[in-house]
Structures are given as C-alpha cells and as structure tokens.
Amino acid sequence: NAGVTQTPKFQVLKTGQSMTLQCAQDMNHEYMSWYRQDPGMGLRLIHYSVGAGITDQGEVPNGYNVSRSTTEDFPLRLLSAAPSQTSVYFCASSSTRWEQYFGPGTRLTVT
Amino acid sequence: AQSVTQPDIHITVSEGASLELRCNYSYGATPYLFWYVQSPGQGLQLLLKYFSGDTLVQGIKGFEAEFKRSQSSFNLRKPSVHWSDAAEYFCAVGAQGAQKLVFGQGTRLTINP
Numbered sequence: 739n740a741g742v743t744q745t746p747k748f749q750v751l752k753t754g755q756s757m758t759l760q761c762a763q764d765m766n767h768e769y770m771s772w773y774r775q776d777p778g779m780g781l782r783l784i785h786y787s788v789g790a791g792i793t794d795q796g797e798v799p800n801g802y803n804v805s806r807s808t809t810e811d812f813p814l815r816l817l818s819a820a821p822s823q824t825s826v827y828f829c830a831s832s833s834t835r836w837e838q839y840f841g842p843g844t845r846l847t848v849t
Numbered sequence: 850a851q852s853v854t855q856p857d858i859h860i861t862v863s864e865g866a867s868l869e870l871r872c873n874y875s876y877g878a879t880p881y882l883f884w885y886v887q888s889p890g891q892g893l894q895l896l897l898k899y900f901s902g903d904t905l906v907q908g909i910k911g912f913e914a915e916f917k918r919s920q921s922s923f924n925l926r927k928p929s930v931h932w933s934d935a936a937e938y939f940c941a942v943g944a945q946g947a948q949k950l951v952f953g954q955g956t957r958l959t960i961n962p
Contacts (some may be wrong), residue, residue, distance in 0.1 A: 839892075
C-alpha cells in the first residue's frame with residue numbers, strides 16, 4: 739500500500755513553460771485535493787475533487803487546472819508557469835474530506 | 850468563514866520538557882479539528898483528530914489535545930518531548946457543511962539537547 743505518491747519530487751521551470759504534477763493514491767479515496775505551501779502561509783487549497791469526473795476550485799486556483807478521470811489519479815497542470823508559483827505542492831486524499839493523507843510533495847522553482 | 854490561528858510561529862523547548870502548542874479557531878458550527886506534523890522535507894502526517902465526544906483526544910507519538918469550546922481552542926500537548934519531535938505542526942479545522950479544511954500557519958518546534 740503506497741498511500742499517496744507524487745512525481746516529480748523536484749522541478750525547475752522557466753517562466754511560461756507548462757507542466758503536470760502527478761498524484762496517485764491506492765486507498766480508493768473519493769476525495770482528493772491539491773495544496774501549495776509557502777513560508778508563513780500554511781497550506782492553501784488550489785483545487786479539489788469529490789470523485790471521478792468532479793472537480794472544484796479552492797482558494798488559489800488561478801494558473802492551475804485539474805481533471806479527475808479515475809479515482810486513483812488527480813494531476814495538477816500549470817498552464818504557463820510564473821515565478822509566483824514557486825512553492826511546495828502537496829496532494830492529499832481522504833475517504834471523508836476531513837482526515838486527509840498527504841503525499842511527500844513536489845518542490846517547484848520557476849525562474 | 851472558517852479560520853485558524855496558531856499564535857506561536859516558533860517555539861524552542863528542551864528535551865524532556867513539556868510542550869503545549871496553541872490553536873484557536875473561528876467557526877460557527879461544531880468544528881472538526883486536526884493536528885498534523887511535518888518533518889523537514891516530508892509531507893504532513895495526521896497526529897490526532899476531534900469530531901465529537903470526549904474533548905481530550907489521544908494521538909500518535911504520545912501527543913494529546915483538548916477541545917475547549919468556550920475558548921475556541923484545540924491545544925496540542927506532550928508531557929516530555931524528544932529530539933525527534935522537532936518539526937512543524939499545523940492545526941486545521943473543518944466542519945459539516947463546509948467545503949474545505951482550513952490550516953493554520955504552522956508552529957515550528959525546535960528541541961534543545
């Protein structure tokens with residue numbers, strides 16, 4: 739049981755490039771979410787999904803897209819990277835929305 | 850709207866000393882309360898949770914927390930810290946009918962030998 743996995747662990751992008759952060763879980767959880775963590779700001783919700791085919795915006799969704807075609811996978815797409823998107827990104831999953839299990843994170847730097 | 854405040858950004862305690870990390874929340878309904886721990890370079894791990902019932906909850910690694918409705922608080926405690934407890938600790942709040950879990954800004958714990 740791998741839990742929540744995220745790839746890559748580290749990524750450096752140039753401004754304007756696009757990329758996809760991968761997230762997968764093997765716990766059959768319906769609820770998945772993406773957060774970004776910035777110093778002094780805790781975790782902020784980017785997007786979340788309550789099941790396959792259903793996604794919704796969190797508090798900081800601009801510049802990011804998500805889709806949920808399967809229960810297991812919840813990729814996060816950066817459409818045109820900006821330096822303000824330099825952050826650590828965490829994916830989480832939950833059976834109830836509240837008790838969330840987190841992946842190890844992806845550290846993204848945009849230059 | 851839900852909000853969570855962790856008043857202490859950084860706390861330093863000596864190994865073997867007791868610990869209390871503060872968390873205050875703001876939400877009209879009965880909250881669901883959580884404490885997470887993040888070791889350096891790692892993801893967040895759930896320490897303990899409160900949904901209802903007994904207001905003193907026990908978690909992993911010897912931690913406990915007490916829900917005090919009158920003070921809107923959910924402070925985390927440990928009677929004797931170990932060097933391995935050095936980490937960042939996040940309080941979070943949710944509630945039935947709310948859309949998301951809201952996290953505090955975190956408290957960084959340093960342990961002096």
